[in-house]
Amino acid sequence: TAVGRNKAEALGERLQADFVHLNVEYRACDLHQLIAQNGDLLAVADMIVAATGNWVAESALNRWHVRQGRGRPIVYGWTEAHACAGHAVAIGQGGGCLQCHIGRTGAPELTAVEWPDGGDTAREEPACGAHYQPYGPVELAYVNAMIAEVALDCLLDPPAQSFSRVFVASARRIVSLGGQLTEGWRSAFGEVEEGVRTVDRPWPSVSCAACGPEHLDEAA
Ligand SMILES: [Zn+2]
Known part of the structure; x- marks a missing residue:
């Protein structure tokens, strides 16, 4: 519409x-x-939910948040290819800022699913420049629900420490699409058995370029 x-x-x-x-x-x-x-x-705002999927925009928001002293939480959310995994990161007053575990180009430190055949995740519409990933509202609903849950948690009880929640789809669906769990995921959380899985993990500060002492001196 x-x-x-x-x-x-x-x-x-x-x-x-x-x-x-x-x-x-x-x-x-x-x-x-x-x-x-x-x-x-x-x-x-009591809380900000950032779901732009745009690193340039969200890193600017993160720097603004750091300058403001991170008084209220920001929840960032994104999905992996085919909606086989989803991530929510809640930035609280303590712990890491968004950039602490995301590379300078916007690549997160931890991805849950990899695609050995290259993924071929973006399909092109015939006679049209548009690209899309073949997944629908059913797959995406798990990711959306998980991110919404984190947002509600943060609104009702603002987190003292930043944390991340990750959703991973069932092994059956990941395998049927040609994906597999990454080494990083398996060494941290093991295999995903039947059904879906959600885990919480800490998001500690590593004093990155956005929130480290050099930056704060600069801001002062
Ligand atoms: Zn940082």
């Missing part, structure tokens, strides 16, 4: 229609603009 429309505007209107007792606002701009022009709006 919203093809061709601005996503923020269309989603804002949809949420307002679904939840008439709320006052839903939207800003049709990118995150850099929002930070520069509406930083006060972000600063008074």
Whole structure:
């Protein structure tokens, strides 16, 4: 119903229609603009959920969060290929910042599933420049529910320490799509047996380029 429309505007209107007792606002701009022009709006939020899947945007949000002293939590969420795994990272007042366990180009330290044949995860639509990954709302529902659960946890009880929650699909589905668990995942958590699995893991500070002492001196 919203093809061709601005996503923020269309989603804002949809949420307002679904939840008439709320006052839903939207800003049709990118995150850099929002930070520069509406930083006060972000600063008074009880919690921020960031699900842009865009490292440039989210690393800028993370740096803003560090400058602000991380008074309120931010929950970042993303999915792996084929929605076979999903990640939520809650950044609290203590522990790591988002960038502590994500490389400079946006590659997370831990991925759960790898694709030995290269993955071929992006298909191209005929006669169209669009790429898509073949998965649907059923697979994605697990990831969305897990990220929403972390968001509710953080809203009700803001975390003193940053942490991450990872969802991994059943071995049956991963194997049927040609994937396998990464060495990093198996050495930390072992094989996934039947059914789905969710684990919590710490997200400690490593004083990265975004939150380390050099950066804080610079900010001061
Ligand atoms: Zn950091």
